[in-house]
Amino acid sequence: SKATVSVLYWHRGGRGGGTMPSRSDLPAEHPSDTVQVNLKDFKQLRHSLDDKMLTLIKEAGYEADNWLSNMKIILGLSAIAVAVISHVVPVPFPENRPILFVCAVLYAIFSGVMQLLMSYVEKDNLFLSTPNAKGQRLRMQTFMTNYAAEYQVVVEMLSPQPAQNTITEHIHAFCTKKTLCIGQHTASIGQFFDDRGVLYTPGVKKVLTEVLDEVRRLEGRRE
Numbered sequence: 599s600k601a602t603v604s605v606l607y608w609h610r611g612g613r614g615g616g617t618m619p620s621r622s623d624l625p626a627e628h629p630s631d632t633v634q635v636n637l638k639d640f641k642q643l644r645h646s647l648d649d650k651m652l653t654l655i656k657e658a659g660y661e662a663d664n665w666l667s668n669m670k671i672i673l674g675l676s677a678i679a680v681a682v683i684s685h686v687v688p689v690p691f692p693e694n695r696p697i698l699f700v701c702a703v704l705y706a707i708f709s710g711v712m713q714l715l716m717s718y719v720e721k722d723n724l725f726l727s728t729p730n731a732k733g734q735r736l737r738m739q740t741f742m743t744n745y746a747a748e749y750q751v752v753v754e755m756l757s758p759q760p761a762q763n764t765i766t767e768h769i770h771a772f773c774t775k776k777t778l779c780i781g782q783h784t785a786s787i788g789q790f791f792d793d794r795g796v797l798y799t800p801g802v803k804k805v806l807t808e809v810l811d812e813v814r815r816l817e818g819r820r821e
Contacts, residue, residue: 633797637787644742647749647790648724650802651740658810660727660736665768666720670712677708719772726771733758734778735771736813749790752782753809755817779816781809 633650635642656662684701687694725738734755741750757776759767789801 635791635795635797637791637795640742640744643787643791644740644749646797647742647802648740650797650799651738651751651806652725654803654806655725655738655810658806660725663726663728663735663768663771666715666726666772669715673708673712673715677705677712680704680708719769721772723772729759735759737771747787748784749787750782750784751805751809752780753813754780755813779813781812781816783809 633646635646637643680701684698684705687697689697722739722741723737724740725736727736729735734757737754737756739752739754741752742748754777756771756774757778759770759774783805785801785805789805790798792798
């Protein structure tokens, strides 16, 4: 059965109502990271947190499955290539109309496929690991609603699947709801940034470490 744990972190005064810590409030033994953002820009806040989570989970020893990133790069470069070809082909107008038509169709296909991957496969998935010796993958998702002042991290251990290294297998890993265990943390933004918008790395690492430990504990309980 699926095991779920949810730990809520509140920072000074409850849900979304806390104040940001000043520089003097941060523990001296853990200096702030040099990343600084605009505290009113929620997209920038989430982007900086996602980047740090991605870095830390790789440092924790999990190897990323780069299939989706590679597909997006290939599709993007292909779209750029056909756009360049449509401009540099040495055929005058209107004789080049068939070439322009083909380039336009290919550009629409490449762009459309990339948008479909981002909307229906990637979604809020931030990280997918390569399969371990048991065929299990670790998947991490993050959520942050505009103006909610909360950041949620969900880490799932996926059910084992045969390693086939096919497009279907990769898409299934991103989209499947079959999990062995789940750890999730919802934290106030005030836990991660000081009053100047400087990212506090130890706060991010603490949340990730605890949710990974919980997933490992729940996985061990199943064995």
